[in-house]
């Protein structure tokens with residue numbers, strides 16, 4: 001086995017350069033010393049989050065290595081998007097049963113490609129031997145005092161989601177049915193989710209509250225409602241469904257996947273109805289659809305959803321991830 005130092009040097013010590021013209025990576029000391037040294041933008045606050053992805057819990061162990069690298073970073077970055085943060089840096093710890101050069105090269109390719117796409121610098125890493133798991137800590141910057149949070153919603157706010165829902169669950173079902181083409185829209189939604197970073201930044205100052213949908217719309221909406229001491233009324237017929245979802249799961253299954261499936265990594269927000277058109281236009285310029293799906297209200301609980309689904313959503317989807 002290569003030493004940890006050799007592994008990091010070979011696969012993870014790439015130049016930590018920003019892809020934004022005129023910007024700097026802010027990495028004073030990258031991989032290779034005892035710590036990374038980072039230079040935050042003066043006046044900004046740091047948003048920090050960590051996510052661990054376990055083989056056979058969060059992703060199939062035999063998924064393509066590039067997808068595993070991409071996905072481990074994407075799910076961590078999605079939390080920065082939910083706060084309206086600009087992604088800056090990440091550090092990554094990987095545990096591997098064995099060193100397989102082709103696998104590691106693929107993993108690093110997927111990880112670095114998303115770093116470049118999101119303008120994130122990999123500032124440090126750690127490699128150990130063990131069951132396959134990847135833990136990614138991300139650091140983002142927010143202008144002081146402007147972070148989006150779960151708790152700022154108000155009764156009467158429009159509830160809206162970015163993109164489409166159900167693809168995470170639909171993609172898992174497609175994988176289990178033997179689909180292996182990563183250009184399949186459902187499989188891509190599941191294995192190659194794109195964190196809504198640009199949308200999150202654009203929603204600062206417009207949205208009252210925000211959360212990313214990792215556990216399923218109903219569960220994450222419940223988090224928003226609890227944080228704000230509110231309830232919600234959902235328009236289930238308005239839910240934007242992922243491409244190919246109805247064809248794979250049928251009408252009812254598609255709607256259940258959109259409500260309870262999880263792993264969608266879209267943003268769920270609330271905002272004043274007077275701001276909705278502005279927000280939708282702003283996101284359309286980023287090629288991100290924004291769909292109104294209901295309202296926040298004073299009365300606790302979630303109305304508009306079949307009670308069976310509300311209370312037994314996970315029975316429909318045993319073994320749901322996250």
Ligand SMILES: [Mg+2]
Pocket residue numbers: 078079082211212214
């Ligand atoms: Mg989250």
